[in-house]
Amino acid sequence: MSMMDTKISQDGSQTKPTILVVDDEAGPRDALKVILRPFFNIRSADNAQAALNVLSHESIDLITLDQKLPDRQGIDLLQDIKHDHADIEVIIITGYGSLKSAMEGIRHGAAGYLLKPFNVTELISLISQTLEKKQRLDLLRKVLTNSAALWAGDEEGRRAWETLKTSYFAIGKREEQDSPSGSPDILPLLSDLLEAKDRHLLNHCSRVSFYATLLANRLSLTLAEQKSLAIGAFLHDIGKVSLKNYHYSDEPILPSGESAYSKEHCEAGARMILPLEYPAEVGQIISYHHERWDGSGYPHGLQGEGIPLLARIVSIAQMFDHLTAEVPGRSPLPVDQAIQQIALQANTYFDPMLADQFARVATECKASLPAMAIATTPSGVSGQ
Structure with missing residues (x-):
């Protein structure tokens, strides 16, 4: 052995x-x-x-x-x-x-x-x-418990990531796979980091990436934008690994489908990935996926087209998952009702054009949507 x-x-x-x-x-x-x-x-x-x-x-x-x-x-x-x-x-x-x-x-x-x-x-x-x-998960659980350096940003965060990558990839002599850009693909580490925090959080992030990609297929995005969207959607809640005593199933979900949990996770997540040299659009998704079309969101109260397009897409995808996912302690809405909820919040929470497109694509494949999303794995976003 x-x-x-x-x-x-x-x-x-x-x-x-x-x-x-x-x-x-x-x-x-x-x-x-x-x-x-x-x-x-x-x-x-x-x-x-x-x-x-x-x-x-x-x-x-x-x-x-x-x-x-x-x-x-x-x-x-x-x-x-x-x-x-x-x-x-x-x-x-x-x-x-x-x-x-x-x-x-x-x-x-x-x-x-x-x-x-x-x-x-x-x-x-x-x-x-x-x-x-x-x-690997035990290593990451220990890091999450004992160190806040990963979300410190700047040089301290960069050193913490380098140390973690060395330890993580040494287990089982697992090799870092280089992406076409020449930089190491550390998405497996980030996926394990989400799982080490909470398996339900990892599943949520996987499903959100799937739903965001489903919507993006209706839009004229460049290949680079598609890749940034898949990765950014998967990492949209990475900042929640910084929250002490966090459990995904304990998140209070408002009737609108919005999480009423910590607002700090957006900026913490953006700081976390700075040393990882992902495209700027990935960081924008993490920072702005809770901004709202009418300016009522957080962390900066951005409004309308002032919110980056990819963040607007993920905003809808993560809301849809909060409404429909089977999570312990929550009662999911049927897909039809969740689509209606998204449509009702067009022009307030959501970009009306994107909300309309999402309603169309979700309605077309609603019979298979939950099963398709559940079957999606983080590897689906690793094709950088």
């Missing part, structure tokens, strides 16, 4: 990662234990309650989770695990007939799935990749 054979414990010694195998059938459970024991510390549970008992007493790095348990559905247990133990990665073990629910598990935070009967090499490879991902 890779460097993930070991992890560093608090006293500085090296220990094997610990995996919890959750399966009610003795055969598959024992098979997994035999396969994994040479590489990992193994715990096991044959039902959901037993798994929760293990989690309450032991430090677990990764769980292999069977979908069918005697006392609960695996998907329900997964949601509890990700809510209470966000730093534990979960791999779903499933039969082919349950592939759809395995994909549902990915939406609820599972790192991956494996079909029964599984190939041993694929199993070891997926676990190794997942533990490397956990190591």
Whole structure:
């Protein structure tokens, strides 16, 4: 295996990662234990309650989770695990007939799935990749907790980013992929940074990039503008990683669909990406996506066409997602009602031309919109 054979414990010694195998059938459970024991510390549970008992007493790095348990559905247990133990990665073990629910598990935070009967090499490879991902996320969680330098701007921020990039790309010997411009593509790091803060925040940003691109397809944008829009929409809420104790599902959403959360995240996000040398339009989206057509927005009260075009597009896309997304603790609007809400706020919140175009394109593909947006991944914006 890779460097993930070991992890560093608090006293500085090296220990094997610990995996919890959750399966009610003795055969598959024992098979997994035999396969994994040479590489990992193994715990096991044959039902959901037993798994929760293990989690309450032991430090677990990764769980292999069977979908069918005697006392609960695996998907329900997964949601509890990700809510209470966000730093534990979960791999779903499933039969082919349950592939759809395995994909549902990915939406609820599972790192991956494996079909029964599984190939041993694929199993070891997926676990190794997942533990490397956990190591990257743990690094980023520590940085977010202990350092404010990333959103300091200027030279302090530049030094913090260089240090972080070195540490991040060293994990699993992950290489920085150069973009055509010759500068490193650090979008994977930024995607992981959003996930390290809150998985629901990452999903929101992915969907907003999808909706912004959907609208942009109706406009005469240059190729450079299209790329800046996809990246800027994905990073529009990157400033929220600077907020202490932030949880996406706790954001109060007004009846209009507007988030009533911290207004500082726009400028914090713009400061964050300054050292990353993205096009100016990306920073404008982050800074101005809460500006409003009638001048009532923030942070600067820009008005009408004084708001950059790409920021006006993302303003609509992020509002639509707040209205329609399935988020714990919120009741999403049907797509039709969300489109109507956007249309009602044309000329006040939104550029009326863009609101009209969005209503048209969203209406045309409303039957498949939520599924299409959910299936979108951050890699969709990496083609720089």
